[in-house]
Amino acid sequence: MKKYQELTKKEIEAELSALCAEYEKYKEQNLKLDLSRGKPNSDQLDVCLPLLSESRSRERCFSENGVDCRNYGILDGIPEMKRLFSDMLGIKEEYILVGDNASLQLMYDTLSRAMLFGVVGSERPWCREEGLKWICVAPGYDRHFRITEVLGFELLTVPMTKDGPDMDMVEELVKDPKVKGIWCVPKYSNPTGNTYSDEVVRRLAKMQCAAPDFRIMWDNAYAVHDFSENGDELLNIFDEAEKYGTLDRIFYYTSTSKITFPGAGVAMMAASPANIKQITPYLGAQTIGYDKLNQLRHAQYFKNAEDVHAHMMKLAALIGKKFDITLEALEALDGLGIAEWTKPNGGYFVSLDLLPGCAKRVFELMKGAGVTLTSVGATFPYGIDPEDKNLRIAPTYPTDRELSLAMQILVLTVKIASLEKLA
Ligand SMILES: Cc1ncc(COP(=O)(O)O)c(C=O)c1O
Numbered sequence: 001m002k003k004y005q006e007l008t009k010k011e012i013e014a015e016l017s018a019l020c021a022e023y024e025k026y027k028e029q030n031l032k033l034d035l036s037r038g039k040p041n042s043d044q045l046d047v048c049l050p051l052l053s054e055s056r057s058r059e060r061c062f063s064e065n066g067v068d069c070r071n072y073g074i075l076d077g078i079p080e081m082k083r084l085f086s087d088m089l090g091i092k093e094e095y096i097l098v099g100d101n102a103s104l105q106l107m108y109d110t111l112s113r114a115m116l117f118g119v120v121g122s123e124r125p126w127c128r129e130e131g132l133k134w135i136c137v138a139p140g141y142d143r144h145f146r147i148t149e150v151l152g153f154e155l156l157t158v159p160m161t162k163d164g165p166d167m168d169m170v171e172e173l174v175k176d177p178k179v180k181g182i183w184c185v186p187k188y189s190n191p192t193g194n195t196y197s198d199e200v201v202r203r204l205a206k207m208q209c210a211a212p213d214f215r216i217m218w219d220n221a222y223a224v225h226d227f228s229e230n231g232d233e234l235l236n237i238f239d240e241a242e243k244y245g246t247l248d249r250i251f252y253y254t255s256t257s258k259i260t261f262p263g264a265g266v267a268m269m270a271a272s273p274a275n276i277k278q279i280t281p282y283l284g285a286q287t288i289g290y291d292k293l294n295q296l297r298h299a300q301y302f303k304n305a306e307d308v309h310a311h312m313m314k315l316a317a318l319i320g321k322k323f324d325i326t327l328e329a330l331e332a333l334d335g336l337g338i339a340e341w342t343k344p345n346g347g348y349f350v351s352l353d354l355l356p357g358c359a360k361r362v363f364e365l366m367k368g369a370g371v372t373l374t375s376v377g378a379t380f381p382y383g384i385d386p387e388d389k390n391l392r393i394a395p396t397y398p399t400d401r402e403l404s405l406a407m408q409i410l411v412l413t414v415k416i417a418s419l420e421k422l423a
Contacts, residue, residue, distance in 0.1 A: 003337035004418055016419045019412060023369065026409050031370035033406040037397045038190065038348045039262060040315075041322075044396070047314050048260045051301045060300065061293070069292035075284055076276075077268070078292055080299035085268045087305040089223055089254065090236050095270040097279070100290040103255040103267040107217060108147050110251055110269065113282050114180075114215070115151055120248045120274050121213035126180065135173055135182035137165040139351055139379035139390050141190040144183040144219065153180070155381035160189065164196030167203045177210035181217060187234045188222035191351040191379055191392035193344025195232035205240035205249070218252045224305075224312050225258060226346040227320040238270075247272040256298060258348065259308060259315075266298050319348075322395040322403055326350055329407030338418035341393075350393040351379070358417040359388045365413035371406045 007015065054060075061070050063078035076082075077098025086093045099106045113119075115127040126132060134153035136145050137160050145155060156179065158169045164186070173179050184204070186196040196204075204216055218237055226232070241247045250272070256265035271279070302308045327350070333339045341352045354362060359376040366373050374392040377383040393410070395403055 001336060003335065004415075004422055005337050007419075007422070009423070012419050012423050016416065016423065019416050019419070023365070023409075023412055023416060026369045026412070029370070031405070031409075033371045033402050033409075034397060035366075035393055035395070035403075035406050035410070036372045036374040038394045039397045040258060041318070041397055041399065044315050044318055045261065047311070047318075051260055051297060054297065054301070061296070063292065063296060067292070069296045072288045074292060075280070075287070075289050077290070078295050078299065081266060081268075081295040084299050084302055084304065084308070085254070085270075088308055089220065089252075089270075091238060091252065091270045094273060095238065095252075095276065097269050097271075097276060097283070098290065098295055099267040099269060101255075101264055101267060101294070102257070103219065103221065103253040103269070104143055104147075106267055106269045107144070107219065107251075107253055109286070110217070110279075111147060111151055113279065114213075117282060119213050119215060120272075120278050123212070126213075129178070131178050133173075133176065133179045135165075135170060135179060136381045137183060137185075137189075138381060139191050139385075139392070140183060141185055141219070142378040142383070144185075144217070145381045148181075148183070149382065157381050158182075160192050160194070162194055164189075164194070164200035165204075167200055167207075171203065171207050174207055174209040174211070174214060179209075180211050180213065181215040183217050183219065185219050185221060186237070187220055187232060188225055188344055188347025190221070190347070191349035191374075191390075193342045193347045193349055193351065195234055195345075198235045201235040201237055202240050205237060205246055206244045209249070214249060216250050218250055220252060220254045221258070222347040223254050224308055225319075225348070226312065227316045227323065228345070229313075230345070232345050248274055251275070259312065260298065264294070266295055316346075319396055321400060322398075323350070325400060325403050326393060326395040326407055329404070329411055332411045333414060336415070336418070339414055348394060348396055350395065352391040352393055352414075354389045354391065354414060355418050355421055356387040356389045358414070358421055359385060359391055361417040361420065362391060362410070362413045365416060366409065369409050369413070371409050373410075 064080050081098045082093045082096045118125045132153050134148040136155045138157045159166050241250050252270040255267035363373050363376045377385040
């Protein structure tokens with residue numbers, strides 16, 4: 001098949017009419033499929049089931065420092081859970097605060113605390129400053145963008161490149177003291193699936209920021225979510241920041257949401273000792289402590305990073321298959337000149353770029369055939385994709401059969417929308 005751009009008007013019409021006939025057949029099937037949710041399928045959750053079915057004697061309710069986890073106490077997390085995160089991520093235990101079930105909550109709390117009280121290096125609470133701005137790498141994670149939007153920041157878009165954020169642009173923007181921070185998903189980024197290069201990590205750690213209290217929100221949500229033993233390598237940002245004297249710049253997050261149970265895993269944040277010291281009194285005002293029984297369950301189930309890795313390889317067998325189905329289906333668009341997509345080595349998403357002006361149309365056509373996609377624009381600040389061309393595909397939630405079918409329809413609707421555009 002030649003490129004769609006090289007088709008004559010007559011060829012476009014013939015192709016379009018054949019594809020539309022095929023589309024009508026799908027419509028008649030009254031399907032109900034969902035490619036929008038970055039959630040595990042229940043087969044993944046079943047792998048984690050032993051975590052819930054462990055019997056729990058009285059003795060197994062105590063953390064290794066003798067604290068009864070059934071009771072109040074310990075604000076920053078039990079030692080064995082800190083050690084597990086430290087082992088998994090290569091972060092010093094003293095940097096780690098173990099939270100509740102969601103890293104997103106820790107991120108929101110971090111920034112709302114900064115608004116109310118400032119952070120280390122702030123001259124005043126952020127809410128006492130006018131016209132604050134935040135850098136959003138796009139396509140990116142809609143929930144990050146929403147946090148800074150509701151807190152009143154102006155969102156500045158920086159394009160994602162294959163190596164991470166466009167650093168020339170970031171370095172230019174941070175010359176403005178009103179720019180207070182940047183959102184980063186450094187490994188298997190949501191939705192592009194790429195991992196920041198060493199050079200990008202170094203430049204983020206090293207760059208000169210006009211705001212004395214600039215922060216990098218380093219959301220390493222997919223830190224251990226490789227599809228194989230040959231996963232992407234990410235430079236340790238704390239090591240780099242230490243070299244350049246910018247340790248306080250980093251707020252680091254992850255959780256076990258996509259290791260064990262989304263909504264019922266364990267989340268953490270990590271930061272320099274100075275940052276932890278500044279945060280602790282406010283945290284102590286907010287809560288007596290997080291759910292230590294869940295921390296204990298996790299830390300007893302996974303003794304170390306190797307256990308987590310072995311578990312992730314079991315999940316990878318299930319997730320990898322979903323990505324194979326997705327990428328094999330997309331091959332039908334290869335060479336047509338109408339789409340480009342990412343081929344990640346881990347994470348949860350494939351990012352699909354279409355001809356400009358086609359994403360909303362594909363979304364509508366998919367809806368018409370009973371397939372839900374992530375809303376167009378969700379991957380951009382303010383929910384607006386300026387070129388109307390990016391779609392986020394989340395292959396993990398449907399069954400393999402549902403996914404194959406949904407992908408066939410996606411390929412078909414991408415072809416239809418592109419031909420309509422070119423006609
Ligand atoms: C980049 C990223 N960060 C955070 C989350 C949510 O994490 P948690 O469940 O720990 O709040 C997600 C979920 O999709 C995500 O993609």
